[in-house]
Amino acid sequence: MNGPRPRIAIPEPNSLDVGYSERTWPQYAAAIESSGGTAIKVPLGLAPAQAAELIASCAGFLLPGSSADIDPQKYGQPADPASAPPDPRREALDELLLQDAFNLGKPIFGICYGHQSLNVWKGGPLIQNLTTCVDHQPGNSISEAHSITSPPASSLLASLAPGGGVVNSSHHQAVRVAGDSLRxxxxxxxxNVIEAVEGGSDQFVIGVQWHPERTYDNPLSRGLFDSFIEAARKWTPRVSNGAYPR
Amino acid sequence: MTARTLTPRPNPLPLKYRLMSALVQGPIFAAATAFMGSVALVASLFEKDGRIQHWLARKWARFTIKISISPVKLINGENLRKYPVAVYVANHLSFMDTPVLFSQLPFQFRIVARHDLWKLPFIGGWLRRSGQVPVNVDNPRASIASLSSAVKTLKSGMPLFIFPEGGRTETGHLAPFLNGPAFMAIRAQVPVIPMAIVGTYELLPIHTLQFHPEALVLAVGEPIDTSGYSMKQVDELTARLQNEVARLYYAHTYLKAPAIEAPASATATTPQAESVL
Known part of the structure; x- marks a missing residue:
């Protein structure tokens, strides 16, 4: 399952916008393949039992971006008029994946919407519509949108970009407060908008607000995918004691 | 108009201030508190999240600041808005600190306060029904539980305010900070914003009910991001906060900073200190 080329489950990004999904899914798959993994598409129309069967064969989960927004009720807020309609199928699949990943200690890599999805699942709220001095939606063609702060020591990001870096940006929501056990x-x-969160040291858990799959040639982006695949390669099922580590 | 500068409170207080306090300011203050407390009680029957009650508290705060004839000057107010959720801390000099904060912080927040305040008339009812966080400082187990509930409040996206000294100062100087604010900020992974309140000690110190109008200052420091901190560094962050609040406070008061304050750990390891033990 996770031999030299670990299988990585990537949900179809958006069940409400097929064109978006067809356009963006291959970018994530290409980055995973280039870093040495096998990308497995998880369609959003699957029954939960089928999806569970499919993801059981995977050693890591990549949660991709989406043009939808997470239902604000999930973090206890009324919907802001500026937020896009939620995608219940994608939310259901993300929750299935996250539950499985945290039960078994599988590596998780969240990107943009996937990063927010991880945070909400961990009980952290989002900012529904950013109105800061930085343009977080400059368009897909801009590969250097804004800089990020230097990460704290002993984080994965610190090993890839010790002094911070410049990232692309394509979102109008963001993490307001990091969820439980995320830093x-x-x-x-x-x-000061939150751009990345990471889990503890016993499991590979990282979410980034930018899109590393669009700039795979950049050392930071490539490093993220390489370390994700490396973690998936090393993954062995964690013995579950029946308690959900939430 | 000339700017007033902060001077020591006269002792005894001149007769005109005592009369003003006893006959005008005190009664209006008490009446305003009772009135707003009652309105907030009614409001609390119709809302779950305490937003209207916070709005009423701001109105009460601005009114009581006017009654005390002590305008507040906000310094570096832009630091208040740099993070959507944070732990805000300030030194505690007087009952009037609360109106200063509620009148100056331009957003919804909740306060962490001593649990015995929940027993006060009007104020206690407001504290209970508007979702503020009580902390029991006498009982360690209960205070850990209340800090966890403070972390939950932060995680829901609501900023918190706390006085880290745990009570009002008797002397006008800073008392040692407690660990609570650093603990909750690191646990919730939100920044801490140090602030200094200046002048309320001269306006209405502890153990008195007589106002001496002053020019007040709320000085806001640079936010301290806790994303690099771990739970082992709670004491370190507390010390950093205390230094920062002290720096802001002594920069705006006529009081001189106590000389022995900073190198507490250094003096403890000197031979003289050991021989005393």
Missing amino acids: VTARSAED
Whole structure:
């Protein structure tokens, strides 16, 4: 299952916008394949039992971006008029994946919407519509949108970009407070918006607000995918004591 | 108009201030508190999250600041808005600190306060029904439980305010900080914003009910991001906070900073200190 080329489950990004999904899924798959993994597409129409069967064969989960927004009721807020309609199928699949990953200690890599999805699952709220001095939606063609702060020592990001770096940006929501057991490891340098969160040392858990799959040639992006695949390669099932580590 | 500068409170207080306090300011203050407390009680029947009650508290705060004839000057107010959720801390000099904060912080927040305040008339009812966080400082086990509930409040996206000294100062100088604010900020992974309140000690110190109008200051320091901190560094962050609040406070008061304050750990390891033990 996780031999030299570990299988990585990547959900279809958005069940409400097929064009978006068809356009963006291959970018995540390409980055995973280039770093030495095998990308497995998880369609959003699957029954939970089928999805569970499919992801059981995978050693790591990549939660991709999406043009939808997470239902604000999940973090106890009324919907802001500026937020996009939620995608219940994607939310259900993300929750299934996260539950499985945290039960068995599987590596998790959240990108943009996936990063927010991870945070909400861990009980952290989001900012529904950013109105700061930094443009977090400059467009897909801009590969250097804003800089991030230098990450704290002993984080994964610190080993990849010790002094911070410059990232692309394509989102209008962000993590407001990090969820339980997650720690903030990068912020946008000028407006302090949370850009990355990481889990504890016993499991590979990282979420980033930017899109490393769009800039795979960049050492930071490539490093993120390489270390994710490396963690998936090393993954062995954690013995579950029946308690959900939430 | 000339700017007033902060001077020591006269002792005894001149007759005109005593008369003003006893006949005008005190009664209006008490009436305003009772009135707003009652309105907030009614409001609490119709809302779950305490937003209207916070709005009423701001109105009460601005009114009581006016009654005390002590305008507040906000310094570096832009630091208040740098993070959407944070732990805000300040030194505690007087009952009037609370109106200063509620009138100056331009957003919804909740306060962490001593549990015995929950027993006060009007104020206690407001504290209970508007979702503020009580902390029992006498009982360690209960105070850990209440800090966890403070972390929960932060995690829900609500900023918190706390006086880290745990009570009002008797002397006008800073008392040692307790660990609570650093603990909750690191646990919740939100920044801490140090602030200094200046002038309320001269306006209405502890153990008195007579106002001496002053020019007040709320000085806001640079936010301290806790994302690099672990739970082992709670004491370190507390010390850093205390230094920062002291720096802000003594920069705006006529009081001189106590000389022995900073190198507490250094003096403890000197031979003289050991021989005393």
